[in-house]
Amino acid sequence: xxxxxxxxxxxxxxxxxxxxxxxxxxxxxxxxxxxxxxxxxxxxxxxxxxxxxxxxxxxxxxxxxxxxxxxxxxxxxxxxxxxxxxxxxxxxxxxxxxxxxxxxxxxxxxxxxxxxxxxxxxxxxxxxxxxxxxxxxxxxxxxxxxxxxxxxxxxxxxxxxxxxxxxxxxxxxxxxxxxxxxxxxxxxxxxxxxxxxxxxxxxxxxxxxxxxxxxxxxxxxxxxxxxxxxxxxxxxxxxxxxxxxxxxxxxxxxxxxxxxxxxxxxxxxxxxxxxxxxxxxxxxxxxxxxxxxxxxxxxxxxxxxxxxxxxxxxxxxxxxxxxxxxxxxxxxxxxxxxxxxxxxxxxxxxxxxxxxxxxxxxxxxxxxxxxxxxxxxxxxxxxxxxxxxxxxxx
Numbered sequence: 001x002x003x004x005x006x007x008x009x010x011x012x013x014x015x016x017x018x019x020x021x022x023x024x025x026x027x028x029x030x031x032x033x034x035x036x037x038x039x040x041x042x043x044x045x046x047x048x049x050x051x052x053x054x055x056x057x058x059x060x061x062x063x064x065x066x067x068x069x070x071x072x073x074x075x076x077x078x079x080x081x082x083x084x085x086x087x088x089x090x091x092x093x094x095x096x097x098x099x100x101x102x103x104x105x106x107x108x109x110x111x112x113x114x115x116x117x118x119x120x121x122x123x124x125x126x127x128x129x130x131x132x133x134x135x136x137x138x139x140x141x142x143x144x145x146x147x148x149x150x151x152x153x154x155x156x157x158x159x160x161x162x163x164x165x166x167x168x169x170x171x172x173x174x175x176x177x178x179x180x181x182x183x184x185x186x187x188x189x190x191x192x193x194x195x196x197x198x199x200x201x202x203x204x205x206x207x208x209x210x211x212x213x214x215x216x217x218x219x220x221x222x223x224x225x226x227x228x229x230x231x232x233x234x235x236x237x238x239x240x241x242x243x244x245x246x247x248x249x250x251x252x253x254x255x256x257x258x259x260x261x262x263x264x265x266x267x268x269x270x271x272x273x274x275x276x277x278x279x280x281x282x283x284x285x286x287x288x289x290x291x292x293x294x295x296x297x298x299x300x301x302x303x304x305x306x307x308x309x310x311x312x313x314x315x316x317x318x319x320x321x322x323x324x325x326x327x328x329x330x331x332x333x334x335x336x337x338x339x340x341x342x343x344x345x346x347x348x349x350x351x352x353x354x355x356x357x358x359x360x361x362x363x364x365x366x367x368x369x370x371x372x373x374x375x376x377x378x379x380x381x382x383x384x385x386x387x388x389x390x391x392x393x394x
Contacts, residue, residue: 016164025127040102050109066094078173326352
């Protein structure tokens with residue numbers, strides 16, 4: 001039986017794109033495909049026609065796996081197989097199906113006929129597309145058979161480009177291929193969770209490195225050259241190309257600088273920014289927490305500002321870590337650190353929200369921490385005394 005349906009998989013390499021059109025469902029409501037693809041894994045499910053007894057069975061199976069919280073079993077009318085799911089697995093798959101994914105159902109036929117399928121399944125939370133628009137979509141998605149029938153398929157619309165990737169094409173009694181959809185959603189989420197775990201681990205390493213820099217600065221072991229403002233070669237700031245120069249990297253005698261500061265205070269009788277308490281400096285610089293280049297420039301002024309900037313960077317990383325942690329799988333109240341464990345469906349993914357964190361929101365949290373980590377590492381690595389000495393000699 002499987003071989004009969006594998007022939008449909010030869011169509012999976014065919015390029016497809018969701019057409020840009022004003023899409024209206026059977027309830028005469030507009031469907032914004034671009035927005036839905038940006039906020040979810042947008043899944044298209046095509047039904048052969050309004051008389052096919054097989055296609056609605058896929059929707060009923062998805063209800064059992066999580067879309068319907070009160071439906072935990074189903075009997076297949078064709079194979080008499082009993083579909084059952086335990087509470088733990090259902091909660092996990094509900095996260096995938098209800099929050100991570102969104103469904104659009106496409107079926108040729110009149111609005112009345114297709115609406116009847118929607119209500120009888122039931123699959124009421126998602127738009128059903130019928131009539132001429134269903135045929136138009138079938139042709140664009142390369143699943144058109146004739147004006148009365150389209151090929152049963154499960155497809156995903158990509159964010160931004162609206163390119164369409166087949167998950168599985170084909171369907172038959174006892175062969176609904178829902179497992180391909182569940183596997184795709186699970187793999188995507190677990191892959192993203194693994195990236196989040198790596199980001200948190202790398203962020204802790206960056207925090208420890210910044211702490212070591214502070215300790216060296218406080219002990220007086222930090223070479224003064226590290227306090228000179230430097231930028232990655234060729235990076236433009238304020239329209240100017242910043243390249244290391246010998247003069248900007250020259251060593252400054254600490255005693256001479258301290259003497260100058262004392263004389264300056266005595267003559268001007270004004271307190272400089274560096275004379276403010278460290279807590280106030282950190283509060284001021286926290287307004288620049290998203291502007292790493294400016295923080296690095298400020299850190300090159302003197303040791304006090306260097307320490308304040310390091311503390312602000314540490315605080316920024318900790319804030320992003322605290323924002324990401326509740327969205328990652330946990331065990332006994334702690335985020336798991338072994339990436340191989342993320343596939344465990346029984347892990348706690350609901351520590352901050354009883355419904356869980358949707359895929360796209362998790363994606364934003366991971367990318368925010370990753371971008372902050374990249375920017376912090378990109379700029380602070382130019383504080384290395386060894387690097388500065390090398391540049392100075394060249």
